[in-house]
Amino acid sequence: MRKSLLISCLLSAFHFLSAQTPASYSIQKGEIITERIPYQDQYRFESFRKGTVLFAKGNTASSRLNYNYLYSEIQFIDVRGDTLSIAPEPLVRYVFIGDHAFYYHPDYDIYLEAVYESQVLSLLIYKRYQVFDRNTQMIKGYVDANKTFYENFVYEQDNRIIAESLYEFYNLPSLEDLRISYQENYFFVDKNIRFYPAVRSSLWKIFPQYRQSLRDFISKNKTNFSKEEDLKALILYCQQFLEQ
Template sequence: MKSWLLTIVFLISAAFTFAQNTPKVYRTKNGSNISKNIPYQEQYQFEEFNPGKVYFRNGRIANARLNYNLFYGEIEFIDTKNDTLLLNDQDFMDSIAIGSEIFYYLPRQGHIREIKNYGKVRLGEKQVLAVLDNERESAYNHYSATSAISNYKTFSNQNGSQWMKPSDNVVFKRKSIHFFIDKNKQFYIPSKASTLKLFRDNSKEINDYIKEQNIDFSKQSDLTKLLEFCNSL
């Protein structure tokens, strides 16, 4: 009897854990207001706009209430009129802090959150609500918008503007894209080549480790393991 109870508890716990780790998927009709179809909390990194600091390269620091918008892939702020806007002067900013979280700006990509600093290299993550189209994913980014998300007939990504038919069902899901960030805040797509370039003094040991551990550069757990190894050399 006890063994059966333990088995049931284990299955319920496993199902609950799986549900927690499974990315949420949202479906909305093209032409509808996606800000109403997707819960507000799911459109942002944080549950609310939190006090933060914007650090400029000239030493200036600006205080504001900030949050990361998963549609735009950029940080927004609330101004004195209580309007929600995207940040300007991105090229003059060094970094942005929201609580303990640090973000850096990558032109044409948006803001990248620092996951961990390994000294020579930081591991960064860009999280977005991605559009799924026939199992292909592309980030929904509309950088020129500074007001609430409204009706749309196109979405913009790295491939430019993409038209969708008015009857299309649009499917959104959270997606994470990772980056290596060096001391000069230069960004690299994680790969064997970029890793060996960043740690060229230990290229042989790292090359062997990548082969032995069968590192998957699309997995955060593997990237963390790899950077911990590189940092130990």
Template sequence: MKKIIFFSIIFFTIYGPLQAQESKTIRVKSGNDPVRVIPMSDKYRFARFTDGKIYYVNSVSAGKLNYSILLGEIHFIGPKQDTLSLANEQLIKKVSIGESNFYYAKEKGYVEEIADFNNIKLGISQIIHMVNSEKEGAYDQSTGVASIRSYKSLATGNSSLQRLQLKGDILLAKRVNYFLIDQNSRIHIASKANFLKVYAKHKKMIATYIKQEMIDFKSEKDLRKLLSFCNQLS
């Protein structure tokens, strides 16, 4: 996976502690490369690379884009039809892929907008994590006993896939986190504290509503419900 820097004249050719949900697990047999064996539908947000744009601080570029759930990166098709990942992510204001918009924050990665409540948006991040790995047993057979490794991201600091040194099968799952995106495109983890921060003028009413409705901050349905209530107060 290569990183390149974009300028407007060039054609197109991961995280602190979060509240998260895990989806179905994917087993990768010992010795296999996750990038090669995981189906496209599980490792990318979209079924195919789609027309999109990257809005930098001082420029805009366009190309065929997709979001890699496996690596937490925006990928594009290069001039040689190879798959490349974006560099200089700190200069990105927004990425549009088809009808979907993604925002970037260094400590949180890419967050996709899934609902807009006037000035505040609800966002979601999706990335594949290692749930656990199974230790190798006698005669190179997987024992089925979970190792002490748990919930480690497959993406390293430079966004390349980790070399998994542990022998034995690994189990992967998609981790989902929810966020608030404010009017300045700043990204906040969806939590009670951040709701009260973003809607500071209505803290008391919102705190009461959260308690009465028993809002689950890991539930998209509950977050939409809470945002609808907050939007009525604004």
């Protein structure tokens, strides 16, 4: 089991750079997932970068950081050169890696990267790999709030526990043919740091008094909630609500 440690980061301006989208991979029985997927495709950035984490109480710390797609975690390199993970912690508010900002979502214990920021709403993206069996059914685990994320991940097939932790699952020979697929999902976050899936119903909750106006905009522009540029245009439209 890998070590976990909390570190922290200083709030700064948002700048966003594009990165190559990771591929999907077929895993044959007996292969080790972390050996099958190239190192550069396991991480958001090509190398660990200077970064900081900002806690809810305002205290900070710094280290070389990177975001891992397999574990959906922010990782850092300690003084001995070991790669460790920041423990899921509700007190974490933001993580900054270079010019990139990540919000910590305490309900899901995940990090969401900011891709567009405004006074009324910000657009975040959740990037990770998902595991599917050979029939393309997503493998599900469960999470018990009283245990760590690694301790909670269980993959069952035919009532057998194949791996007791996500770390073991990715680093032991696979017992089945699998597919690892890169996935993205968008979220909104409001000025009070409340998170919402980027779907229509979320807008009704955020702007109940402007529901009809939003419906008209979405219909007229044929807004696709899975397209980043469409969501940015929608947020730009919502800016007017600050002045009303």
